[in-house]
Amino acid sequence: MKNRFKTLDLIAIIPELKEKLIGNRVYQVYDVDNKTYLIRFTKPTSTTSAEDEISKQILIIESGIRIHLTEYDWPKNTTPSGFTMKLRKHLKNKRLEAINQIQNDRVVDLQFGSGEYANHIILELFSKGNIVLTDNNYVILSFLRHFKNDNFKVNISVNEKYPVLLDGYFNSDSRISKNQIADIIFNSKERDFRKLFNPHFIYGSHLMEHSLMEISDMKTMNNFKISENDLELLEKVFKHAESLVDEMRKSQSKGYLVVRMETNDSETVAINDEFHPFRYKQFESIADNLLEFESFNKAVDVFFSNIEMQKIKSKSLQNEKQAIKKLEAFKKDHESRVETLTKLQEIDDQKASLIENNIELVDSAIMVLRSAIANKFSWSNIAEMVKDAQEQDDPIASKIKELKLEKNSFTMLLNDPYDETCCEPMNVDIDIDLSAYANAKKFYDHRKDAVKKVQKTINHSEQAYKNVEKKIKQQLKENSIKTTIVMSKKILWFEKFFWFISSEGFIVIAGRDAQQNELIVKRYLDKNDIYVHANIHGATSVVIKNHTDGEIPPKTLNEAANMAVCYSASWDSKVISNAYWVYSHQIQKTAPTGQYLSVGSFMIRGKKNFIPLQNLILGFGILFRIDDESLERRQQSRLTTEQNEILKENDEEKESFPDTVISYKNLVEQSYDKRSENDVTIVNTGENVKKKVKIFTQKDAKRKTNQEQRIKEKIKKKNRKDKMKTEVNTDVNQSDQTVQRIHN
Structure with missing residues (x-):
């Protein structure tokens, strides 16, 4: 590969x-x-x-x-x-x-x-x-x-100069002369064409083979061997190859992929094996396994992307296998713990039953050991005493298998005296401080604790298993999202706006905010387009892109008007409104004298053509992309449908009154007079800027109270000053009057 x-x-x-x-x-x-x-x-x-x-x-x-x-x-x-x-x-x-x-x-x-x-x-x-x-x-x-x-x-390395112009470091001369061909042939015993010239021809063996097959009209290279008489032929071959390379340097090349078919698990899979910038003559025998692309870049992109997808797929499968192994290991660990606790229950139950069935024997053994300890026998003496009794076949001592006096216990080998075939004898640890029934109760209590542990283990393990499974699935999902290579979708120019395709195939766009409304009119409103606006303040600008030289059909106008009304304040208030349309030349950005047009606002000169009230109804659809073959079939189907509709209409016209043809220009609610050409309307589009709501806190209330108190104190001071001035002026006036009387 x-x-x-x-x-x-x-x-x-x-x-x-x-x-x-x-x-x-x-x-x-x-x-x-x-x-x-x-x-x-x-x-x-x-x-x-x-x-x-x-x-x-x-x-x-x-x-x-x-x-x-x-x-x-x-x-x-x-x-x-x-x-x-x-x-x-x-x-x-x-x-x-x-x-x-x-x-x-x-x-x-x-x-x-x-x-x-x-x-x-x-x-x-x-x-x-x-x-x-x-x-x-x-x-x-x-x-x-x-x-x-x-x-x-x-x-x-850093700060060193890259050897761009260093002689001999890079391959410079690619042309092979006749003398070089002769030297290569005479100095080598190899006579296979590819093996002989491949080290000397930098453009690869495929181009050499293609040129040789074209010059010599050979259909296969299998039996061709080089001889000394082939110098002129080889010179022509390499010159032809150089001419093909020169053509590649001047223009773009098509791309070709060689596909290899492999069968795995009863399924045939196509694997891209090689990529080439030329359709070589030797590929004529494998034409069915050759894919052609419009450019070499496209072929290479598909080739390496498919390889990377295969790597990612294998890595994803490996991650899934590891995740499954983790879950299985967790499940096995959970099952082994439950199984261990269940076995402990059975063992404790058996030990308790054996003690109950040998209650007198166990009590006798306990009493013997208690008596020895009470008489202050040493542990070694007690062990010798038990050993001597076992040698004398004492029925109690023979059942004692081990003394664990440091733990205040001993081990007895007990069996069921009522049913010797039910189970084998079992070693049971007996606590010296407890009676036989108390020892049996201890084992029953252990069994109850084990039952509770089993239930807790099952509950916790199930929840833990679900958590681990959920976590692993989430990790696998994140890895699949991060490592998946998909064809990137090219964002079309109108997709950044509100848009739809009308029933007659016209693209209708609308701005999402005031800036986009400005952009739509300034950049995308062309000569034959129609501008639509809802008859309400702050509505969005809607433009119908006219790709034809004719008029916009009434149905498209109604659909655009519906869009304009729905993307306005009418939608929130649930009150229907009407809309109007104008030609592109009626939209101007120049404001009348003394007025200012904000961002997204425009001025409409002339008549506005009103469209009837629109319902507040919006929908959505799924747009599918089809291949060229399907496109041809659909176009043919559409033409057949249109022809059938025309024939049907002609048949209906023969049996009905003739229709009256009315231009949509006359279907307007606004009356047209001489003054309409001079009408001026300022259109404000886009959402109004919302004022920020200030949160009134306790500190703000205290600050406001203090401010009001300061204002009141200032008013009081000013009133006192004014009163004092008034009193002083009154005293002065009285004094002046007194002086005047005295003078008189």
Whole structure:
């Protein structure tokens, strides 16, 4: 399987990259893994047509493997690597100025910016590969892989100069002369064409074979052997190959995928095996397994994306298997614990039953040991006493198997005296401080505790199992979301607005806010379009895009009017309103003298054509994309349906009165007179700006009270001053009057 670019692939991909990327600016850089990086480009346009929306391209580069544009949505690391941050720092918002292949080797030079502010990305696709970031003088700023070659004095490290112009380091001359062909033949014993010339021809064996088959009209290469008489033929072959390469450098190439069919588990699966920029003649025998694409970039994108999908699928299956193993291990652990507790219940129950069935024997053994301890026998003496009694076949001592006096207990071998076949004899630990019945009760209590533990274990384990299962499923779901590669959907220009496609196939758009209302009228309202607005303050601007030279049908006008009314205050108030439409030339942004038009507001000059009241009804639909073959069938079906409807209408016209044809221009509620041409209406669109609601806190209340008190005190002071001034003026007036009387 072919899994990396060769020299010919690089030659074929560069013309398409130049056409689509030169002049675009870097929007952002992402890393998929430690070798694969995504560079998102944007190209803002200066035109105002709806079709020239901002174009976005994503370039994917993988060290040592490939470089191409991708239409798939690749998973990105949430935390960018250090190398990614370095690329963002030096490349963001810079324009891509040039894409060149260094000499004839598998090395690409991408120049971002110009002059002293330029930066270069050098992508190496040979050996282990590398990605190198340099400045305008090719001084290395950062790199993926350190490399040193003492023979050519090459050192890929920071502050070293990248060997762009170093002679002999890269493949430079690709042409093979007649003398070189002769030297290759005479100096080698190999006579197989591919093995002999493949090391000397940098464009690959497929192109050599194709050229040889075209020049010599051979149908197969299986029996062809090189001889000394083939010099002229081989010279023509290599010249023909060079001419094909020169054509590839000048124009875009189509892409081809070689598909291999494999059968796994009674299922046949198509696997992409190779990608090529040329339909080679030797592929005529496998034409059924050859897929053709409109461009080489498209073929490469599909090839590597499918490979990555297969890797992700296998990784996902592996994660699922590990998750299933975890759940099974958890379940087994839970079952083993329950089984252990259940066995303990049975054992405790058996021990208690054995004690009850041998109650006198157990009590006698307890009394003997208590008596020995009470008489202050040492533990060793008690053990010797029990041993002597066992030798004399004492029925009590013979049942004692072990003394555990340090634990104040001993072990007895008990069996069921009433049914010796029911179970085997069992060792039972007896507590000396307790009676036989008390020892039996102790085992019954242990059994009850074990029953409770089993129930608790079952309840807790079931809940824990559900939690673990839920957590694992959530992790698998998150991993599947993060690692799934899907074809990225291209956002059409009208999808950022409110939009729908009318019954007659017209696109109708409406603004989501005042800024979009402004944008719709200024940028997207063309000559033949119709502007629709609800007869209510603050409604959205609605534009019907007319892709024909004719008039907009009344049904589309009604549907657009319905949209305008529903996206207005009528929807919240649940009060129906009417709408009107005008031509695009009636919409102006120039305000009358002394007035101001805010963002999203416009002035309508002339007659407004009112449309009847609209119902507050909205719906939604699912838009399916069909292939070209289905499109042709649907178009043919639609034409047949329209023809049948016309024939049906003609048949009905013969049996009915003739219809009166009325133009929609006359279907308006507003009367038309001479003054309507001079009417001026200011339309305010978009939602009104809502005032922020201030929360009145306790501090605000206290502050307000203090402020009112200060104001009252100021008023009191002012009143006192005014009163004092009045009193002083009164005294002065009285004094003046007194002086006047005395003077008189």
